[in-house]
Amino acid sequence: MNGSVTSQDLGEIFKPIVESFGCELWGIDFNNSGRSRLLRIYIDKTERPIDVKDCEKVSRQISGVLDVEETISGDYVLEVSSPGIDRPLFSIDQFKMYIGSKISLKSRIQKEGRRKFNGVLKKVDAQNIEVEVGKVDYVFPHSNIESANLISDY
Template sequence: MTKNTFMERMSALIQPIVNNLNYELYYLEFKKEGNNNYLRIYIDKKEGNISLEDCESVSRAVSDMLDKEDPIKDSYYLEVSSPGVERKLYTEEHLKRYIGYNVEVNISGLLKGKKKYEGELLDFNSDELKIECEEEDIAIPRDKILNVNLKGDF
């Protein structure tokens, strides 16, 4: 099974549980760090902040399902958390949601002599991301972007 197929299957199993508990599945990852595997589930909600109790509720429900379905053959740790204030923006939906917010964009190589830009996310398309940085609009090619994070100054 390819990594994409595996993640699609995991998302299909986890998404309904998260939704039924009135949360949003913000992002899902399965990573090997050292000798350990981690299934990380990032949850969010439309209004308010994610609490420890929210994470515990999702963790219990997902853990019960994983015990029954047993989709992961290797041992792993299950972690459920909020994506955090300075969350990484992974998807088109994330970018769309945070237009008008301040972001930090890290790029490969240099663009106008810089590897990192901070500013207001103005717009994006399949080719570039536009931010207002120091009162200048900057178009950053998407193929140069390493990551985009929300800045926690709101």
Template sequence: MQKHNLQDMLEPVVESLGYETIRILTIGQVNPTLQVMIDVKDYSREINVEDCAKVSRAISAVLDENDPIKDKYSLEVSSPGLDRPLTKPEHFNRFKDYVIKVETLTEVEKRKRIKGLNLGLDTNNNVRIDMDGKEYVVAFDNISKAKIVITDELWEKYQAEHETVEL
């Protein structure tokens, strides 16, 4: 099954439930895992287990009906996590000022991997990254993979937002 066919089939289901599809991957050849990563469309809160279960049930029904994966497989619906992939242009503006790692299809100034501060998108849909004081400009269409890097600062922010107090 082609990635785009799965995406075309599943993305409308995910979106109809009020979620954004971050990524759809098939992992492995024998008994593969179909991984569907989701987020809340308006980013007003974090994804929880109930969200994943709801999407999983809806996707399972569509997959059972259409049978796009002929062999036995596992379905995994999850949140993007702290080191979330950046798969759409708008993600680069949403996560501006985060440290990111980008892999490119073709070299950009003799590099295929760039890790630095995300400066967001310019008006031509190019991702701007500051790596050690040098700005790299990468066309969004030239990105094969991009994700947020978990830094000490990001981890501390996450812990502060999720701090629990024992009573």
């Protein structure tokens, strides 16, 4: 592969590796622009929190695969971590898990002159999510969501 590799392409490669360590691939954030390219892989576990050893094992294995297969050309930084308390949301299923929670969302397209919205996640379906900001409900097609993450109450 070359520099045009997508997060989806990487997910197909990484998912079996992550699962072999008893973890779930939560998501991939690949900043493939500029001089400092960052490949951030989020892993999670249901039975206990992710620890440094989990991240280290997964990182070592993924690094080896990336080096051998030359999946990503050029220099980049690989980071494996837990999604944390302000976890990013990547998939429809992840959004559904957090209906009723506060989220921060960045849209690819402006709505009412802005792209950033903080509010309560109200609805999720196959095409859209709905976020209540103040007393106004905003609907975002999944394809227009650049990024989203939980907002913790702590």
